[in-house]
Amino acid sequence: MxxxxxxxxxxxxxxxxxxxxxxxxxxxxxxxxxxxxxxxxxxxxxxxxxxxxxxxxxxxxxxxxxxxxxxxxxxxxxASFVEQGRWDRLLQWMQTLSTQTVTDVDVEGVTDVDDWMDRLRAAGHMVLATSGSSGKVSFLNHTRGDSANKQRHYRRMSGWPYVKADNSRVVFLTSPSKGPNSAIEAAVNSAAVWARPGEAHFLTDEPLRLADISASAALNKRMAEGLATPGEIAVARVQAQVRAERMSAALDDFVEKLLAHRHEPIVVSALWAQHMAIIDRAKALGVEDGGFHPDSLVSAGGGLKGVTLPDDYKERVDRFYGKVIRNNAYGxxxxxxxxxxxxxxxxxxxxxxxxxxxxxxxxxxxxxxxxxxxxxxxxxxxxxxxxxxxxxxxxxxxxxxxxxxxxxxxxxxxxxxxxxxxxxxxxxxxxxxxxxxxxxxxxxxxxx
Known part of the structure; x- marks a missing residue:
């Protein structure tokens, strides 16, 4: 070795x-x-x-x-490689950063960046992307072995030094369950190592689409430059409202399940803003601070870009969950x-x-x-x-x-x-x- x-x-x-x-x-x-x-x-x-x-x-x-x-x-x-659908050129770019050959992946008929990533992943290149909230995503190539080893590593690290991941818990993850995104990969890995069969609860099963995120970022940029048309803005607002209502309903269901299991050891992972949304819904239902099983694992972090939270948001989250295990890691x-x-x-x-x-x-x-x-x-x-x-x-x-x-x-x-x-x-x-x-x-x- x-x-x-x-x-x-x-x-x-x-x-x-x-x-x-x-x-x-x-x-x-x-x-x-x-x-x-x-x-x-x-x-x-x-x-x-x-x-x-x-x-x-x-x-x-x-x-x-x-x-x-x-x-x-x-x-x-x-950026023109994505905007103009030059998928073969995007493969050439990825080749400059990859150990294995990617330029032989068939991109005939690819319609958007999500389709392009699907082709790569089907060929064994487990590419991950960042969120692209700034309008441009990073593409990070992995092998299937890399993905498996990352999950193996996560199993050992995620509960350390308090408890070992043993697929015995109900798990709550405020992310989509599908999508070629690094944050979603982390959530899926968490479910894989902590959840007992059938007890991994994601906020939504709607796949994250990079094309939608990039299109939204591009529109925001055009709006800031005064180039977006009133029609484009109106359509985007309607779409955003529909999605917000759908996600709000999904969060209501998510919080109901979470509160039903709060007296047993569970795993909860969310961004700070999402934790605050959970707390708001719990308070509306008359749920007081504390009451979660002390062996529960609760992790929080990130998610502050473009979000306004009260100055004491961390203290509020601490009070709500009470004396649980606050596992965390730097990565x-x-x-x-x-x-x-x-x-x-x-x-x-x-x-x-x-x-x-x-x-x-x-x-x-x-x-x-x-x-x-x-x-x-x-x-x-x-x-x-x-x-x-x-x-x-x-x-x-x-x-x-x-x-x-x-x-x-x-x-x-x-x-x-x-x-x-x-x-x-x-x-x-x-x-x-x-x-x-x-x-x-x-x-x-x-x-x-």
Whole structure:
């Protein structure tokens, strides 16, 4: 077994964070060297970047820094490829980021982006997309093996360190049950590892359609520019009203089922705004705060873009569910392996995920010596050793603080403190060093 496989497979061990991994950093470096040697031959963009930065081998973690992609790399295709239905060109773009051949996928007769993704997935390329609320989605290629390994990882991490996922619970997930979206994949994985047969309850079974989201974002942009016609706006408003009424009815049914099971251990996962909507409906039904089984798992996060919530929304959610298990983890769309939070409120590192803390510009690797008493703030980057479908090295927009010492919970460090924020707010640009050069390589390879 390769060192890389050994580290990724460590996630299945129940004591994955409690056991000792001698020389873990040295083994991660060996795994990174092994993975780079393989991916450089498969991904032309990575090979070109390595040649221009003078990296022919990973001798230290510093060598990884110029090879990291930015999250924007995965939406660096020209928008015209989707708008004009140039599906073969979109395949060519995806080929620049994929380890396997995707350009041979049959796209004859494809009608929209959802149809395009269906063709890819039928051919074994389990592509995921981000929400596209800004008008352009990211496309992230996976193999079927990647998808299976992500679910295996999720089974071990999602309840840690409190309880083990054993398919014994009623599960409530405020997302659609279908759609090639990363958030939906996470919800489906949650149902797969926690729910007993027939007891996974999603908000809706209507598939999420990327074409609808993109069309809505495009209309919003035209409205802001004063280019949308009154007819377009009127039709969109009627459609939005119909959908809102349908989702409101679905949420009423969802909350009724949730409250019926609140006295037994359940799993509830929702965005903050969705939790607040649940609370509003429960209060209207006369349900008081608390009353949920203390062994229930309740997770919350995100969903604040374009939403106005009261200043004390987190406290309200805490009061409503009461003393339940508030499991949480740090992760992102581009990262397969999440980092679960311990009882001391710190995020721990799976052995198969290499953490790279960079300076603000994303150009220099920081170490324990760059902070006081081993506590250092910087930009979070990583190399995820799990992926087979693409290069797993990425620079994020997150500002994190890493304590390189052992955790107060008694487990080995490093750990990420629960102070995560963004370097740039919505609508602001976030310059990330050499990663922009990689985006330019990709765009140049598929210039329209």
């Amino acid at each position: 390769s060192v890389r496989s050994e580290l990724v497979d460590a996630a299945v061990h129940e004591d994955v964070f409690d056991r000792s991994y001698p020389d873990l950093e040295a083994r991660q470096l060996e795994a990174a060297r092994e993975l780079f040697a393989e991916r450089r031959e498969q991904i032309p963009v990575l090979r070109r970047r390595a040649a221009e930065s003078g990296v022919d081998e990973i001798r230290s973690l510093d060598d990884l820094v110029p090879l990291l992609f930015a999250h924007t790399s995965y939406k660096s295709y020209p 992102m769309t581009e990262m397969a392996q999440t980092c679960p939070k311990c009882q001391c409120g710190r995020y721990h590192r799976p052995p198969g995920l290499i953490w790279l803390l960079l300076d603000r510009d994303g150009e220099r690797l920081l170490t324990a010596d760059d902070g006081e008493d081993g506590v250092v703030e910087g930009r979070f980057a990583f190399l995820d050793l799990l992926y087979e479908g693409r290069w797993g090295g990425l620079i994020s927009g997150d500002k994190v603080t890493i304590d390189f010492k052992d955790c107060p919970c008694g487990r080995a460090g490093p750990t990420i403190l629960d102070t995560i924020s963004r370097y740039a707010q919505a609508g602001e640009s976030d310059h990330i060093g050499c990663a922009g050069t990689i985006d330019a390589y990709i765009r140049g390879a598929v210039a329209p």
